[in-house]
Amino acid sequence: MSIWIRRVALGVLGLLLVLAAVLTWLVMGFDANRYKGIAVDWMQTHHQRTLAINGPIGLSLFPRLEITLADVTLSEAGKPDEFAAIERAELAVDVLPLLNRELVIGRIAARGVRAVYLRNAQGVRNIDDLLNAEAPPDNSNDSQKPPKFDVSRIALDNVSLRVKDDLAAIAGAVSLKSLTTGRLQDQAESPVAFDVQLDLSSPAVKGELSGSTQLTLDLATSSVGLRDASIAFNGDAASVKAIRASLKGHVNWDGTASAIDAQSLQLLLAATAGGIKIDSSTLAIDRLAFNPAAKGLSLAKLSFQLKGTQDAQPRALTLNWPELAATGDQIKGSAFNGRVQRGGPAPLDVVFQSAAPTGSFDTLSLPGFEATIASRGAQRKLEATVKANL
Secondary structure (H helix, E strand, O other), rough: HHHHHHHHHHHHHHHHHHHHHHHHHHHOOOOOHHHHHHHHHHHHHHHHOOOOEOOOOEOOOOEEEEEEEEEEEOOOOOOOOOEEEEEEEEEEEEEEEHHHHHEEEEEEEEEEEEEEEEEEOOOEEEEEEEEHOOOOOOOOOOOOOOOOOEEEEEEEEEEEEEEOOOOEEEEEEEEEEEEEEEEEOOEEEEEEEEEEEEEEEEEEEEEEEEEEEEEEOOOOOOOOEEEEEEEEEEEEEOOEEEEEEEEEEEEEEEOOOEEEEEEEEEEEEEEEEOOEEEEEEEEEEEEEEEEEEOOOEEEEEEEEEEEEEEEEEEEEEEEEEEEEHHOOEEEEEEEEEEEEEEEOOOEEEEEEEOOOOOEOOOEEOOOOOOEEEEEEOOOOEEEEEEEOOO
16 A cells, blocks of 8 residues: 555656646746737737837746736827826736636736826717627526635835816826735725825816725625725815815725714814815714615714814814714604804804704704804894704
């Protein structure tokens, strides 16, 4: 028996050595650069686009299929205008998992990428010819398991997109300065960090959007989870200038129910709009859940503080709402309260509160609303009380 085990082991070892030798010969002897012309001719024949691969093509076959491209450009369909360009791109895919219908990508890396997206008022896009290519027939049956998705790492640097969408009234440039991720896998958490530069003329938005989070994807339900999200924007939007905004918290999006569930949200905002300057304003929510399909709404510990000036005069608004919960025809919650203050020669002080809410998800009633108004200026004195059911 031991003799046969030794013979089998030696046979397997010999087979592996032969296989390794064959793969080594393929990798060393296969020159991917010889096939540049085939790719160029195919793109011109099928899409009337000019493809230029000016840099070398790197290729290895095992244990990962690794492809490296450099200095690649692609024209618009039927025109010499540049549609896309790549300074350098790398893609690595594990070979053996493909036999089990599993897509395991070692890494996706690219830098110096430029692209143009155009859509006219009739909805015609400059990518339609690429997307409308005939797909192979789907002969799979429903009993087969779906392919798995697994990406070890994504690293993108200096990726820019120029957009002119007449139908959506969007025009300008979006530059992805950097995007890095950990391992992206279905229902697994991964760190993600990004830095985006916006320079849009329509709508008028210019600034920098950056952030980081722990991302979880559920591909079966198209759901997304963001834990420890921290997102910041600094820039201008339309007539609002010097925006400094940041959002932190945990957010979960249920793609099946189109529902959102967020915890520990904190929004900080400062901006200037005309003669109004907002400074050090905050919105904090302990929990916010919204499920329109189930007619569910939940709000816990909302605290809003707005501070600023208008025409150099101080302004302030505070709002506190400890609890609100609505499910179908039932609603419960606590009263809310707040205060509005205005300084200057005609000061104003309004203190307001309500009773507990009643009604349903479709119709919210706030009974017992009461506001006490006071104004004690040099030329005017006013005291009033307003009561209402909202």
